[in-house]
Amino acid sequence: MVIAGIDIGAHSLRLVLPHEGLVFEEPALGAFNDKNEILAIGHKALELKGKNEKIKVLAPIHEGTVDLPVLEAILDELCYEFKLFRMFQKTILLVSYPTVLSDDMIERLKDAFMTLGANAIYFDQEIWISAVGSGLDLFLPVSSCVLNVGFSNCDIALFHQGSMEARWSSRLHNGEKAAELVSRWLERKENMEVSPSTIDLLVQKLGTVKLTQQPKAIKIRGIDLNSQALRELVVNENDMAAILAPLARELGQWVSRFLDSLDEQHRKDIKDRGIIASGGTMKIKGLAEALQTLADCPVYVTDAPDHTAAKGLEALMSTL
DSSP states (O other): OEEEEEEOSSEEEEEEEEETTTEEEEEEEEEEETTOEEEEEEEEEEETTTHHHHHEOOOSEEEEEEEHHHHHHHHHHHHHHHOOSTOOOOOOEEEEEEETTHHHHHHHHHHHHHHTTTTTTEEEEHHHHHHHTTTTTTTTTOEEEEEESSSSSSSEEEEEEEEEEEEESSSSSSSHHHHHHHHHHHHHHEEEEHHHHHHHHHHHHBBBSSSSSSEEEEEEEEEETOOOOOEEEEEEEHHHHHHHHHHHHHHHHHHHHHHHHHHHHHHHHHHHHOOESSSGGGGSBBBHHHHHHHSSSSSESSGGGGHHHHHHHHHHTTEE
C-alpha cells in the first residue's frame, strides 16, 4: 500500500511520506510549453523562467484566485515523479489545502486523483491539519485556538472537544500582504521595481516587525523606474520593520475581533491557554510578540511554523 500526504500551498508544495517525512518542498510552480504540456515543477520550473518565450512558468494560486488546470497538472506531475500510483498497490492520499480552494475545486481534484488511480483520498483544510501538527489535544473539554498564517490564506479557529466551534478566514493578512507592502515601499520610496523572488528573499531573510540597534542588511538589484537602468539598493531589518508594521497591526486587530466574538467561557480558555500560531508568515521576527500585545492574549509559535501542516499529515498517516 502507498500512503502519501500532500500540502498544497500558494507559496510551496510539499509531499510527506510515512517513515521518510518531508521528501519534497519546492515552489508551487509549473513550467508549460506552448501546447500547455507540463515540463517541470518546483525549482526546475523556476529555472526555466525567462529562458524561452514559448515556456510559461505559472503559479496555480495567486492573489486569492486558483487556476485549477494548472494545479491539477502540477499535482499530476508530482505524483508521477514520486511514483505514488503503482500497479497492484492501493494508494491512499491525505491532502491539506488552503481555504481559497472552493468545495467544487476539491471535488474536481478528488476526481482527478481517482482517475490517476487513487483508492482513497482525504481532503481537509490546512487549519485542521495544522491543529493536528501543532500537537494539541483537540478533544480536551477546554477550548484550544489555532492561528495559521500562510502565503495566500489566514485562518483562525476555535476547537472544543474534537470539533471546530468557530473559524474566521481572511485574504488580507498573509504572506502576499507582506510581499505587497515591500513592493509598494520599493516603488514609492525608492522608485524601484524588483522581481518577486527578490521580494521573497527580503521577507525570508530580513522579515521582522521589531527595530534593532544592529540591523542585518542585504544588497538587492532592481530597475530604476525613471531611467529603466539596473541599480542596487541596501535594505536592512529596520526598513523591513517599518514596512511590515501595518501587517502586524491589522492582523492583531483581526485576531482580537475574533476573540471578542467568542462566548465568555471560550474566551477565558483562550486567554488562559493562549493561541498556537503556525504558517510560514509567522517566521517574521517579532510578529508573535506583536500579536500577543495587540490581542492581549499569549501567542505561541510552533517549532517549524512553515512545516506544521506537513507534521499534521505525517501524524495522520501514522493512524491509517
